[in-house]
Amino acid sequence: MKRIRLLDIAHARSGDKGDTANVGLIALKPEYYPILVKHVTAARVARHFKGMISGPVERYELPNLRALNFLLHGALDGGGTISLKTDAQGKVFSTALLRLEVAVPR
């Protein structure tokens, strides 16, 4: 097994709805999508963002787009105009997720 960063097998875009950030995670090649489905679970993502979000993580699958969509609840210090965060609209949770490492067969 070897460890790879999601950055090497996926791309992503994130945005906001209220105090929730969403991260769409997209496989760079069709063969990478099953790796994402298997390893990048809601629980794994919740651990990854520990200390950065106060609510649960939901995951949805879009096999047609080879993408997963994550909802990170309580990610934006209240969100919108309330938030004091630099990233009040969750724009760069995308690349924060791409820091996650997964173990894949060599």
Next chain:
Amino acid sequence: MKSRPATIRIAAGQGFWGDWLEAPYRQVTGGPVDYLMMDYLAEVTMSILQKQKARDPSLGYARDFIPLMERILPTVAERGIKITANAGGVNPQACAQAVAEVARRLVTGDDLLGRLDGLLARGHELRNLDTGRPLSDVRDRVLSANAYLGAWPVVDALRGGADVVVTGRVTDTGLTLGPLIHAFGWRPDAWDLLAAGTVAGHTIECGAQCSGGNCLVDWERIPDLANVGYPIVDAAPDGTFEIFKHPGTGGRISVAGVTEQLVYEMGNPAEYITPDCVADFTTIRLEQKGKDRVRVSGVKGRPATDKLKVSVAYFYGYKAVGTLVYAWPDAYKKAQAADRILRERLADLDLKFEAVLTEFVGADATHGPLARAAARLDELPEVQLRIGVRSRDKPAVERFTREIAPLILNGPPSVTGFAGGRPKPEEVVAYWPALLDKHMVEPCVDVVEV
């Protein structure tokens, strides 16, 4: 019966209020298009516009829409291009007034503020979709309430002969779906078609974000973003469409880039709920049809729900953010020390805040503990201390803004970056999303003849 067109082209001109002013002009002059769609409104935007209207009742709409219209109208009139724009914000009447000289136009109404107490009295609690709290919690602080209207008021306006449709809180997607329904005569229960038009709207509602802007894949090799071409939908009556851009423009239209836009601000992808239908994003098929051209097909939809989303803006309190920059050596440690000192002083002054948030820009402001774990924090060339407070108590926030500058001379060394002066307390107008029974809202379409 008028004959239906074989395809129509809807060009995106603005993806948000503050987007590139050159884009709409280039869209209408760069090649043939039938409609120009301009989306101005985000959740945050409605709050900002409400703040402006509170200061001056003649404001509350996207003011730069007016000079923009003056610039493009000769071309638009000559080529017969129709415009849909939700530039009206929380004051579509004033916006329409302001474009009075330039075109025949229509306005749709979505304002619920005057009816709010009646709705609450009749048991419509308008509970916050995020927190579950009833609107009565903040009723005395409500500044505006607008229902998200869908495509049908836009269709009514176009059927009424409007050349320019100025709306308030019409959904981003409704501005694209409306022209499609109008042009192709789609029926109100043709759910797959309405879903397809909704996906078309979602694809281009953020402007260049689907044509190479903010695109992570291969970002360094996306050509000529200085002249980025904004996306155009080339749609057929069967609900299939292609995304392209004018020839000779920069940017890139690829399956990867369009996919990034499709998942942007996505909730449950199988249930993308709009006033017009429920679109299933797990049915979308994308195909690269050539250079800078992506075909979209297969979209399935389901009946619309019996609810409309309501956007309420209410007065929340005050906030302020102050910054200082610390230089090498020990930049991060110095910024951390300054933060500790500042917090001790705030506590000694017995100031009460709902939240105090510290970020170290250059170290952890965007990726938090993930970044701290990965970086060489002891060798950072500089770090910006960024500290913000939020409170209902304005004097507390004002006093906070006076506590930043003293640190320059009475705190840790090698500090700079204070040229902007003392931070200003800012009023916070917050956003309260809720649902309301659809039959309680009657969209109004005013035809204004010029």
